Each structure stands twice: as C-alpha cells, then as structure tokens.
Amino acid sequence: MAGTEDRFAVGTALPAASFPITRKDLVRYAGASGDFNDIHWNGRFALEVGLPDVIAHGMCTMAVAGRVVTDWAGDPGAVEEYYVRFSKPVVVPDDGVGALIEVTGKVVKELDERRVQVDLTVLSAGQKVLGKASAVVRRS
Amino acid sequence: MALDQSFVGRTYPPTPAYEVAREKIREFAEAIGDPHPAYRDPEAAKELGYPDVIAPPTFPIVISMPAADQVVYDPALGLDWTRVVHGDQRFTHERPMRPGDRVRATVVVESIKSFAGNDMITLVTEMSTEEGELISTARALLVARAENAAEEG
Numbered sequence: 431m432a433g434t435e436d437r438f439a440v441g442t443a444l445p446a447a448s449f450p451i452t453r454k455d456l457v458r459y460a461g462a463s464g465d466f467n468d469i470h471w472n473g474r475f476a477l478e479v480g481l482p483d484v485i486a487h488g489m490c491t492m493a494v495a496g497r498v499v500t501d502w503a504g505d506p507g508a509v510e511e512y513y514v515r516f517s518k519p520v521v522v523p524d525d526g527v528g529a530l531i532e533v534t535g536k537v538v539k540e541l542d543e544r545r546v547q548v549d550l551t552v553l554s555a556g557q558k559v560l561g562k563a564s565a566v567v568r569r570s
Numbered sequence: 571m572a573l574d575q576s577f578v579g580r581t582y583p584p585t586p587a588y589e590v591a592r593e594k595i596r597e598f599a600e601a602i603g604d605p606h607p608a609y610r611d612p613e614a615a616k617e618l619g620y621p622d623v624i625a626p627p628t629f630p631i632v633i634s635m636p637a638a639d640q641v642v643y644d645p646a647l648g649l650d651w652t653r654v655v656h657g658d659q660r661f662t663h664e665r666p667m668r669p670g671d672r673v674r675a676t677v678v679v680e681s682i683k684s685f686a687g688n689d690m691i692t693l694v695t696e697m698s699t700e701e702g703e704l705i706s707t708a709r710a711l712l713v714a715r716a717e718n719a720a721e722e723g
Contacts, residue, residue: 449603462594462601463632488656489635493602493628500627505618506608507666509627515658562658565627 437502438546438569444502444535449494451486451520452528459490473524485519491531491559495552498533499565502548510545511566520554529554544569572684573691577647580679582640587672587700588633595625595669602626615668624666631659634695634708637675641693642712649689650714657690657711664704672700680709687716 436442456470465487468475476484492514500506522529532553539547545568552560599609607614608624615623642651667673680692695708 455601455603458601462598463635465635489628489631489659490602492659493604493626496627497602497604500604500606506606506626507618507620507624507663509663511660511662512627513658513660516656 438537438540438567440537440540440546442537444498444537444548446532446534447498447501449497449531449533450528451490451494451522451531452526453484453522453524455528456484456486456490456522459487459493463487463489465489481519481521483521483523486522486529488514488516488519491516491520491552491554492563494531495533495550495560495563496565498535498550499548499567502535503567503570505568505570508568508570509565510568513565514550514552514563515561516559517561518554518557518559520559531559538564541566573647573649573682573689575682577679578682582637582677584674584676585633585637585640587674590625590667590669590671590673592623592669594632595623595629595667598629598632599626602628620666620668622668622670624668627661627663627666629667630661630663630697630706630708633673633675633697634706634710637677637695638693638710638712641677641679641691649691649712650717653714653717654712655715657713659711660709662707662709664706667697667705671705673697673705674700689714 460466520529535550537546538549548565550563675695675697678694680694683690691712693710697706698704
C-alpha cells in the first residue's frame with residue numbers, strides 16, 4: 431500500500447524519542463549483558479580512573495538508541511545491520527534523575543529495492559555520544 | 571607499546587555453544603527498556619513471520635563480548651586490558667537470534683594499529699549455530715588508550 435512506501439522514503443524523519451537512564455538501569459543492563467565493569471556502577475572506581483562519574487555501558491546506549499529504529503520499523507528483525515561509534519561517555523549521576531538520551535533519525539539512502547539506510551543522531555547533555563550511528567533496515 | 575602485528579589474521583577457537591533462551595531475551599529487552607511484544611510473545615513474533623520470539627538487534631553482544639575477551643586477556647598479545655575502551659561496534663544479522671539457537675562464536679583479529687600511543691584492535695566475531703548456520707557477525711574496535719592519556723576523557 432502507498433502508506434508503506436512513504437514510510438521508507440528517503441528524507442523521512444523517524445519519530446524522535448528520549449530515554450532516561452538511571453543507575454538502576456545500568457545495574458539491570460550489567461546483569462542482563464554480563465558486563466560488570468566497575469565504571470558502570472561504582473562511583474568510587476570511576477573517579478579513580480579519571481572519569482567524572484559512573485558512565486553508561488556504550489552497548490546500553492547503543493541498544494536504547496536502536497529502539498527508535500526498531501519502533502519505527504515495527505519489526506525489530508528487519509534491522510539487518512547496526513553501527514555506532516562511541517564518541518563521548520554518557521555520564522549517569524546518582525541523583526535520582528540520571529541521564530537523558532535523545533535520539534532522532536532519518537532515512538538517508540535507498541540501498542536497493544529491499545533495504546534503506548537510517549542515520550541516527552544521539553545526544554546526551556547536549557553532546558553527541560554516538561557518532562556515525564546508522565542502521566540498515568529491510569522494508570516490510 | 572605497539573602490539574605484535576603477527577596476531578593479525580589469527581583465529582581463536584570457537585567458544586562452547588551458548589543456548590539462547592526465551593527468558594534471557596525477555597531479561598535483555600527489560601534491561602534496555604524495550605516493551606516490543608516480539609521479544610516476549612511467540613504469537614506476536616509469528617505475526618511478523620518468525621517461528622518464535624526474537625532477540626533485540628544488540629543481544630548478540632551477550633555472546634560476542636565473552637568471545638572477544640579471549641583476545642583481550644590473551645597474555646601473548648600483551649594488550650593492557652585495564653586501558654581498553656570500546657571504540658565502535660557493528661552488528662550484521664543474517665536473521666534474529668531466537669530461543670533454542672545453540673550459538674558458537676569464532677573470533678578473528680582483523681587489524682592492529684597504533685596511533686599516538688593508542689593501540690587499536692579490530693575483532694570480527696562470527697556467531698553460528700552448531701550446525702554451521704551463520705546468524706550474526708559482530709565487528710568491534712577496541713582501543714587501549716596510551717598511558718599518558720589516562721586523564722583525558
């Protein structure tokens with residue numbers, strides 16, 4: 431149907447979204463992923479190694495930002511490729527509020543008849559935290 | 571110190587099979603705050619054309635990261651793992667992972683570079699079923715930061 435075609439047209443903006451991340455989310459992600467690196471939950475350790483505070487797992491930020499693509503695609507299995515560069519850490523203070531990850535996206539290229547490329551802009555505290563974030567999505 | 575270039579092209583032995591489980595997928599989806607029904611409800615996944623629930627696109631990190639640790643902690647390579655940060659990450663999926671997949675990961679060292687005292691190592695991890703069906707490939711850049719750069723963020 432025509433509406434489906436329009437959804438994947440080059441230039442289409444994906445619905446933007448913001449995702450709060452708290453210390454509790456980092457503990458939960460550590461458990462689910464198996465990444466228990468101290469810099470993601472231990473403030474004392476983070477300061478010792480020169481970080482401003484506990485930082486989110488890059489992979490957690492990647493996963494959360496990817497929700498903008500999977501929600502838009504409707505079918506999470508339509509994401510055939512997903513790339514990010516970890517450009518700045520997401521600092522998550524222990525203040526009951528945490529950090530906010532703000533994601534916008536756009537269809538930038540038609541790769542072939544079946545697939546499009548989506549580029550994401552991912553910010554936290556006004557800084558670009560993921561660079562060159564992009565996904566290849568299969569048209570449904 | 572620059573890493574040994576002879577590690578480029580080296581393949582590590584496949585990891586023991588990791589069996590993907592429905593509840594692990596649900597746990598991962600909860601952890602990333604994603605309520606999508608395809609991660610939880612087999613019927614919702616079937617409506618999208620899958621035989622069972624599917625895993626989120628970054629779920630394979632659960633399998634590829636421990637596999638990459640073989641390289642990171644390989645004493646012969648001499649990488650200072652205390653200085654290692656994740657530079658970038660790519661996943662290429664042949665299909666989504668799903669419950670019952672018994673997945674083995676094979677890691678290859680794709681490249682080793684040194685720049686301004688930083689050691690940069692790119693690892694490619696292929697994740698295949700025990701039957702040999704390739705499901706996902708993870709490509710990661712790991713950076714061991716120069717010792718004198720430890721204070722810079």
